[in-house]
Amino acid sequence: MSGSTTQQNDLNNNQNKTNKCFKVWKIPGKGYGCVATEDLEPGQLVLHDTEILHLSHDYKFKEWYLRGERLDESCSAILFRQIFVIVSILLATYFLPYIGLILIFGVQKIWNDIKNVRSKLNYQKSARELLLGFNSLSSEDQSAVCSLSSTLSTPPTNRPQQPLVTPPTNKPQQQQSESCVMQNIIAVFCTNSFALEDGVSALFLHASRFNHSCRPNCSFVGDKQNGVFTISIRVTWRVRRGEELTISYLDSLDEGGPCTTQDRHRYLKWGYRFACNCTDCTMPKIERYRTDAKKQKLQQLMDEWRTSNNLQLDWKNIKEQLILLVQLYGCGKPEYIVSTLDIAWNTYQKVDGEDDIELEKVLAYIALHWCNIIYSSEHTNFKLWTERLQNLNNDQEFMS
Numbered sequence: 001m002s003g004s005t006t007q008q009n010d011l012n013n014n015q016n017k018t019n020k021c022f023k024v025w026k027i028p029g030k031g032y033g034c035v036a037t038e039d040l041e042p043g044q045l046v047l048h049d050t051e052i053l054h055l056s057h058d059y060k061f062k063e064w065y066l067r068g069e070r071l072d073e074s075c076s077a078i079l080f081r082q083i084f085v086i087v088s089i090l091l092a093t094y095f096l097p098y099i100g101l102i103l104i105f106g107v108q109k110i111w112n113d114i115k116n117v118r119s120k121l122n123y124q125k126s127a128r129e130l131l132l133g134f135n136s137l138s139s140e141d142q143s144a145v146c147s148l149s150s151t152l153s154t155p156p157t158n159r160p161q162q163p164l165v166t167p168p169t170n171k172p173q174q175q176q177s178e179s180c181v182m183q184n185i186i187a188v189f190c191t192n193s194f195a196l197e198d199g200v201s202a203l204f205l206h207a208s209r210f211n212h213s214c215r216p217n218c219s220f221v222g223d224k225q226n227g228v229f230t231i232s233i234r235v236t237w238r239v240r241r242g243e244e245l246t247i248s249y250l251d252s253l254d255e256g257g258p259c260t261t262q263d264r265h266r267y268l269k270w271g272y273r274f275a276c277n278c279t280d281c282t283m284p285k286i287e288r289y290r291t292d293a294k295k296q297k298l299q300q301l302m303d304e305w306r307t308s309n310n311l312q313l314d315w316k317n318i319k320e321q322l323i324l325l326v327q328l329y330g331c332g333k334p335e336y337i338v339s340t341l342d343i344a345w346n347t348y349q350k351v352d353g354e355d356d357i358e359l360e361k362v363l364a365y366i367a368l369h370w371c372n373i374i375y376s377s378e379h380t381n382f383k384l385w386t387e388r389l390q391n392l393n394n395d396q397e398f399m400s
């Protein structure tokens, strides 16, 4: 999400509101990015940013945008087709003998069209919400949004070339400029926004300057304070002065997420239009194969765990997952280590015949270590693990 036409000085000045431990700087082959101006330790907060725009429910907004969907396409044509299909079914039922087959085909067709209309309306609703949000900003904030990178402004290369907004040939001047503004805002939003919890996507002026790495040295956490979305970026692995600060744009371990090098490249090319050349993507081929194999194994274990009903097998499975996750640096997101430790904790409590307090303490200590780095000691996750550890210590004292 690096900017190509960035107002570098303005950004570095505005950054005083947050943190001075990095600067927005030109990165060879990447445009702009954030570079550490001092040595940074894991857990250090490098940025706390407040949203400038958000979509309250993105309805796979980016996916629809990248599919080259037009915003002004009328849904009446699709509705008219539905009526046509229904009339055809009624006529076919009356005149033709193979009613069952035709009905199945017809019902399927109508259902697909209904889904299409609903998604299209949601897409248009989100675009309007975005434009309304943009119009309510001050002119200074509007220019700041427009200065962000918009690598997705050109139509997708793997889809038929189709304008995102109908070329405004005969439209009044005001409508023309509104279409162009909307197109630009959507491109900027889709290039730079962060997917937060509960389907919310938000745009942050400073956080959007952080480039991607499949093995990043920082991670981000979204939050909501008094109805406003915020994001915190913290260091996860030690950073030296002059090193670039990176985050991961991928959710590799989510169900069907881009996990192997090939999948990650395909996803980043599609969703962000760049070829990643991070440490993970440029390591020797043999090492890359080994890492990819481990990631695939991890995904396979997660799939098996989702469908399993056997607690003993689950516990064995989760132990394997934890070992792989630590070896793979959390697959770009240490939150995966914390969430797996939570699953491990809950599973272990239910497994019959297992009561090793020392092992539970190890789980709690590792979780506390990572919660402190990713979320800080004020976060509910840190407090939860502190309480668990405290209970274990109390149990041990009581037993002795």
Ligand SMILES: [Zn+2]
Pocket (backbone or CB within 6 Å): 213, 214, 215, 264, 276, 277, 278, 279, 280, 281
């Ligand atoms: Zn990479």
